[in-house]
Amino acid sequence: MMSVIDAIVYGVIQGISEFLPVSSSGHLALLPHVMKINDPGVVFDLMMHFGTALAVIIYFRHDLLRYIKTLRPALFDFSYKQADFNFSRNFIISTISSVILILILIPVSKLARDPWIIIINLSVFGIVLWISDLYNKKNQKIDAPMESGVNLKFAIIIGLAQALAIFPGVSRSGITLTAALFLGMRRKEAGAYSFLLSLPIILAGILKELPHLMHSEDSQSFIVLGTGVISSFLVGWLTIHFFMKLIGKVELKYFAIYRIAIAALIVWTLA
DSSP states (O other), rough: OOOOOHHHHHHHHHHHHTTTTTOHHHHHHHHHHHHTOOOOOOHHHHHHHHHHHHHHHHHHHHHHHHHHHHHHHHHHHHTTTTTHHHHHHHHHHHHHHHHHHHHHHHHHHHGGHHHHHHHHHHHHHHHHHHHHOOOOOOOBBSSSSTTSSHHHHHHHHHHHHGGGGSSSOOHHHHHOOOOOOHTBBOOHHHHHHHHHHHHHHHHHHHHHHHHHTTTTTHHHHHHHHHHHHHHHHHHHHHHHHHHHHTTTTTTHHHHHHHHHHHHHHHHHHHH
């Protein structure tokens, strides 16, 4: 069983890696091999994501409240054309696209926690992220496409891209940012949309696993889980704060290089 210290380490890693395009689930899935402990499993990973989801809710609380108020008219009354309504409609389309593809991929996702598959995902999607950044610099950037109208192409592609993050090593923020950059979105808008888009999927996953957690007979597991959640929340909030300031300035190639370096390090430890 994990200790409280192990949970803190997991929470810190989750809080940093969730909002950087380096794959938090990939890091969490590999930690047992590095720390020589039993894999805590998907449920524990999901709770670490819950901590970072809380960080997103708190950090973007004012934006979320605005968008929540627009959900009903965004769904049923298309006479509204303001930016917030358009954003909500695109957000709903992206979420539905993600859910559909995730449901299709779930049967094979459990096989993807193998370290070698994670190594491949870290490397390949890191290189694709780098390419998307180079492509975005050479092509005209689109101002606020998710707010200017209902954009089916953008919303569906970004939603489908997010679903691929069900495989450890892909990175939810990384793959959605990659898709958005290829589509010509500006970095800061792409980053914010990526963070917000993760909320419905993570919260739905928590609700799905809640019965399992509630029937756990190990009381200490709740202490360990709580410690991990608090750690991931605090570190996650700080990471969002600094990444949103840096995303328009830092070249994404550095994250790609980091991913490749981590993949190489893992290969070395497994050899």
